[in-house]
Amino acid sequence: MSEETAGVRARLVAAGVELVLHEGQSAVSLREIARRAGVSHGAPRRYFPTHVDLLSAIAREGFADLAARVDATMRDAGPAPRARLAALGRTYLDFAATHRGMFELMFRHDLLDSGRLRLRETSLPLFAVVADLVAQVRRPTDAPAPVLAGALWANLHGIAQLWAWGSLPLATGAADDDALLRAALDAHLGPLPS
Known part of the structure; x- marks a missing residue:
């Protein structure tokens, strides 16, 4: 080129x-x-060549931005895997809230599934970080780490989407999504020991 x-x-x-x-x-x-x-x-x-190719290139920039934010978060979160997961979740929810249009574009199925730019491969490293951290904190009776990480990611994504739509603040009366993040971690990883 x-x-x-x-x-x-x-x-x-x-x-x-x-x-x-x-x-x-x-x-x-x-x-x-x-x-x-x-x-x-x-x-x-x-x-x-296509509009999807251009949109995929734009979404790839969003994934690069999110990855950089997650990397910075991981450097500052300390060594404890659960604390790192909480920090990663906070970063994910904050990115979704402050970069709403990009967040929506990044996860459009037609873009993730488009063949030429392999956008799905751009999103998988973030999932690998989540899966690795989940593997470090999962209980022996839990589902395999990738399955548990997938459920946690889906939960975080749902929180981000439903919060943006106003559904969760209305249903829960919560002023922010911190309690929902903690509840998601507890639901998938078990509560923190007292």
């Missing part, structure tokens, strides 16, 4: 990221991305 091609591709992705972060995933159009990138409205098709 030429330097010029890489530069235009990078500008298109950066413009798409900004659009998603500030206006949400539903505002993303090829024409608006091109306008913000300062290229012709036909340029995105020359650099990305």
Whole structure:
């Protein structure tokens, strides 16, 4: 790939990221991305074969951002696996709340399942971190670590989604999602010893 091609591709992705972060995933159009990138409205098709390819490249940036945040969290969380899981969960929920459009874009099935950019492979390292930590704290009677990690991830994702929709604050009366995070960890890993 030429330097010029890489530069235009990078500008298109950066413009798409900004659009998603500030206006949400539903505002993303090829024409608006091109306008913000300062290229012709036909340029995105020359650099990305399909709209899904461009959206996948934008979502990949979201996964990279989330991974960097999780890495920083893991450095600061200390050695205890459960505390690390709690910190990772907090990071995940905070990312979902503050980067709503990107969070929604990152987990669109059509993007995760698209073949060319292998977006699913970009999301799996985060799951591996969760599964590794769960393996360190699971009880012998628990489900296998990957299954338990999957249930915990699904729970966190559900908390993020239902919180954003306003369903959980309404149903629980909670002012924030901290209690829900603790409850999810307790439900999947058992309560902390007294």
